[in-house]
Amino acid sequence: MASSMFDTLVRIDCTGRKGAAVSVGADLAPFIGGMGYGTKILVDEVDPGIDPLSENNKIVLTTGPLTGTTAPMFPQACIVTKSPLTGTILNCYAGGFLGAEIKFCGIDGVILEGRAPDWSLVLVEDGRVSFHDARPVMGKGTAETERYMKEQFGPEVKTLSIGRAGEKSVAMASIFSETRTFGRGGAGAVLGSKRIKGMAFRGTRAVDVADRKAFADVTARNIDVIKAACREEFNLVGMFSRAGTGAGMGLVNRRGALATKNHIYGVFPEGAEIDGWAYAKKYYTRAISCFGCPVHCGMLHKFKKRDNSDSWLRGPEYETMFSLGSELVNKDPVTLAEANQLCEDYGMDTLTVGVSIAWAFEMAEKGILKDPELSLAFGDSDSILGLIRKIGEREGLGDLLAGGPKVAAEKTGKGSIAAAMQVKNSGFAAWMPQMMKGVALAFATSNRGACHKRAPIGDEIMGRIDMDSYQGKAPLVREIQDTVNAIFTLVACRFHEFVAPKETYPQFLEAATGAKLTLEQFIRVGERIWNLERLFNIGAGMSRKDDNLPDRCFEPIKGEASKGASLNHEDFDKMLDEYYAVRGWTREGVPTPATLKRLGIG
Amino acid sequence: MGTAFRFDFEKCTECKRCMIGCSVEKTGLVQLLDSRITIERNWPELPEIRVCLFDACDGHPCIAACPVESISEKDGLVLIDAEACTGCEACIDACPFHAIRMRGEVAVKCDFCAGDPECVKACVTVAIAKGGA
Numbered sequence: 001m002a003s004s005m006f007d008t009l010v011r012i013d014c015t016g017r018k019g020a021a022v023s024v025g026a027d028l029a030p031f032i033g034g035m036g037y038g039t040k041i042l043v044d045e046v047d048p049g050i051d052p053l054s055e056n057n058k059i060v061l062t063t064g065p066l067t068g069t070t071a072p073m074f075p076q077a078c079i080v081t082k083s084p085l086t087g088t089i090l091n092c093y094a095g096g097f098l099g100a101e102i103k104f105c106g107i108d109g110v111i112l113e114g115r116a117p118d119w120s121l122v123l124v125e126d127g128r129v130s131f132h133d134a135r136p137v138m139g140k141g142t143a144e145t146e147r148y149m150k151e152q153f154g155p156e157v158k159t160l161s162i163g164r165a166g167e168k169s170v171a172m173a174s175i176f177s178e179t180r181t182f183g184r185g186g187a188g189a190v191l192g193s194k195r196i197k198g199m200a201f202r203g204t205r206a207v208d209v210a211d212r213k214a215f216a217d218v219t220a221r222n223i224d225v226i227k228a229a230c231r232e233e234f235n236l237v238g239m240f241s242r243a244g245t246g247a248g249m250g251l252v253n254r255r256g257a258l259a260t261k262n263h264i265y266g267v268f269p270e271g272a273e274i275d276g277w278a279y280a281k282k283y284y285t286r287a288i289s290c291f292g293c294p295v296h297c298g299m300l301h302k303f304k305k306r307d308n309s310d311s312w313l314r315g316p317e318y319e320t321m322f323s324l325g326s327e328l329v330n331k332d333p334v335t336l337a338e339a340n341q342l343c344e345d346y347g348m349d350t351l352t353v354g355v356s357i358a359w360a361f362e363m364a365e366k367g368i369l370k371d372p373e374l375s376l377a378f379g380d381s382d383s384i385l386g387l388i389r390k391i392g393e394r395e396g397l398g399d400l401l402a403g404g405p406k407v408a409a410e411k412t413g414k415g416s417i418a419a420a421m422q423v424k425n426s427g428f429a430a431w432m433p434q435m436m437k438g439v440a441l442a443f444a445t446s447n448r449g450a451c452h453k454r455a456p457i458g459d460e461i462m463g464r465i466d467m468d469s470y471q472g473k474a475p476l477v478r479e480i481q482d483t484v485n486a487i488f489t490l491v492a493c494r495f496h497e498f499v500a501p502k503e504t505y506p507q508f509l510e511a512a513t514g515a516k517l518t519l520e521q522f523i524r525v526g527e528r529i530w531n532l533e534r535l536f537n538i539g540a541g542m543s544r545k546d547d548n549l550p551d552r553c554f555e556p557i558k559g560e561a562s563k564g565a566s567l568n569h570e571d572f573d574k575m576l577d578e579y580y581a582v583r584g585w586t587r588e589g590v591p592t593p594a595t596l597k598r599l600g601i602g
Numbered sequence: 603m604g605t606a607f608r609f610d611f612e613k614c615t616e617c618k619r620c621m622i623g624c625s626v627e628k629t630g631l632v633q634l635l636d637s638r639i640t641i642e643r644n645w646p647e648l649p650e651i652r653v654c655l656f657d658a659c660d661g662h663p664c665i666a667a668c669p670v671e672s673i674s675e676k677d678g679l680v681l682i683d684a685e686a687c688t689g690c691e692a693c694i695d696a697c698p699f700h701a702i703r704m705r706g707e708v709a710v711k712c713d714f715c716a717g718d719p720e721c722v723k724a725c726v727t728v729a730i731a732k733g734g735a
Binding site for chain 1 (some may be wrong): 612615616617618619620623625629630631632633634635636645646648726727735
């Protein structure tokens with residue numbers, strides 16, 4: 001029977017500079033694809049105790065059963081590896097057109113292993129792998145590296161690349177693909193440790209589905225649902241469609257929940273100068289989509305840089321408006337756009353970079369840190385841009401920050417760890433755990449550190465549930481984590497589930513591959529993955545003590561609109577106990593034998 | 603009835619649903635190379651589109667270029683007879699809009715889906731519509 005899955009991966013041996021096709025076996029198939037494949041392969045093949053930048057680490061780059069099909073909002077590709085930032089297992093995602101092109105190669109993904117003898121570019125044409133000299137682009141930014149690969153291999157290839165940060169093992173280095181980013185957790189440093197500067201994919205194979213008629217029907221219904229959401233004034237996805245992911249910043253600000261000045265305040269008075277609507281009003285703006293996506297949340301802006309030269313940027317995205325905007329008390333949209341560009345050029349995660357800089361600015365205010373060239377004052381454009389450069393170059397203070405906020409604070413001492421807004425060394429996303437108790441639990445328990453992709457953000461910020469209450473958050477967070485892990489086996493855009501009925505997923509899956517799963521069974525796959533990740537992290541040395549939040553989260557947010565919201569240790573610990581209980585884990589956060597048996601693990 | 607599109611490039615988000623829809627209509631499968639319409643990215647400027655633009659095409663040189671007369675025009679539709687096509691690629695070189703490409707052994711181009719083009723139906727933002735004078 002036809003299927004959208006090719007049941008083939010390519011194992012790329014960087015050390016031997018060659019690739020070989022491997023079939024997807026019966027042990028892997030129940031993990032569906034995407035994050036499921038990535039996690040299963042990594043936990044089976046990689047010892048959790050290894051140094052993430054050693055040649056023993058692997059990068060599993062996958063697509064899912066809906067990638068490269070007509071299904072809307074499934075453009076992304078998934079990377080699973082051991083993170084050099086958090087020391088945990090990592091999954092991260094990039095949209096654009098890379099995912100579909102991997103499928104057009106007639107494969108479901110690749111496994112990168114070993115370490116190339118020399119810096120290389122890897123070309124994957126259909127299933128064939130070739131290694132090429134990366135010397136001409138060493139030291140170059142991500143966009144220039146991609147341009148070079150298109151010149152060398154043909155304009156139609158789809159690429160991924162690292163910048164200087166990935167070359168220099170900066171812990172928050174990302175992998176870029178035409179402005180879309182495998183952002184979180186330092187996957188760029190892992191690719192750099194393999195001496196791979198970039199990869200290009202070009203495929204001539206076509207993607208089929210098991211039941212074309214049924215698939216077309218599910219797609220048509222799903223597109224109608226998405227279009228309807230895009231027409232609604234106060235639907236988040238609709239707002240994203242009109243003004244990008246930064247459209248909702250005003251709403252968050254009004255609720256006193258916009259993390260500002262290293263999470264001290266919950267309101268950024270100048271927020272309206274840097275949000276999605278501000279960019280759309282001030283600059284030429286054009287909406288850009290990922291593969292087959294009707295939402296088109298990407299916003300391309302043309303703007304003049306500080307030196308008055310013409311420039312353009314796809315973004316900034318909402319999370320970056322926080323991390324390089326409100327968190328740094330930066331109200332200048334040009335500085336914000338240039339800071340975003342610098343992170344793209346160096347190939348770094350704007351979130352952990354911004355959070356690390358916010359911490360450094362606060363430490364400078366307290367007289368704990370200083371820099372010979374930069375004032376390190378909140379809101380100072382030169383300091384923001386200068387420090388991003390220094391992180392990317394691992395120069396001076398930047399070298400300290402390049403290890404991540406927790407590592408930097410531990411080296412600095414003097415109580416500075418209390419104000420490092422991180423979990424497991426990964427910088428916070430744009431949300432305030434003090435105010436949103438579900439977000440607090442989600443950040444603390446995420447397998448990849450301070451993760452906003454599996455948090456009840458929509459429910460809490462839109463007021464569907466009481467954001468300030470601890471009640472019921474443990475089972476809710478567990479459900480969201482399992483559900484999101486499940487939809488990431490299909491490599492769904494995270495926003496898809498904001499509007500699509502959950503029944504859509506098993507319907508799509510069956511029409512695409514013939515696999516019949518109930519919604520309940522589908523979500524249990526997500527739970528199984530979650531527990532495999534947890535076991536990996538325990539093997540890497542993590543325990544309950546790592547499921548924690550910085551001290552700042554237990555102090556009231558300043559500013560009237562935030563109403564002094566805070567976490568307290570007793571309630572937080574109780575919520576964590578409850579979470580472990582609903583997961584079927586011990587009080588130390590270890591899955592019990594009964595739980596593992598129920599999930600078919602072990 | 604003939605091949606007649608209307609484009610509003612400012613509305614094009616480069617999602618390529620037009621290409622995906624075309625590919626599925628013509629082959630049943632998704633492969634952007636099978637699309638008879640091509641959206642080419644040109645950041646930060648507007649995208650370029652490659653498809654048969656009958657009304658804007660002076661003299662339809664693909665027809666004259668074909669050495670085996672496999673290309674013909676009727677009521678504004680320029681069609682390639684796949685049975686007769688020898689795959690010589692002369693039409694590809696002749697087309698001023700780069701709207702013809704090889705798939706397998708034969709040249710293919712937009713046939714306007716018998717008047718109800720899939721690309722138009724697939725476009726979410728109405729960047730591409732059925733046009734005419």
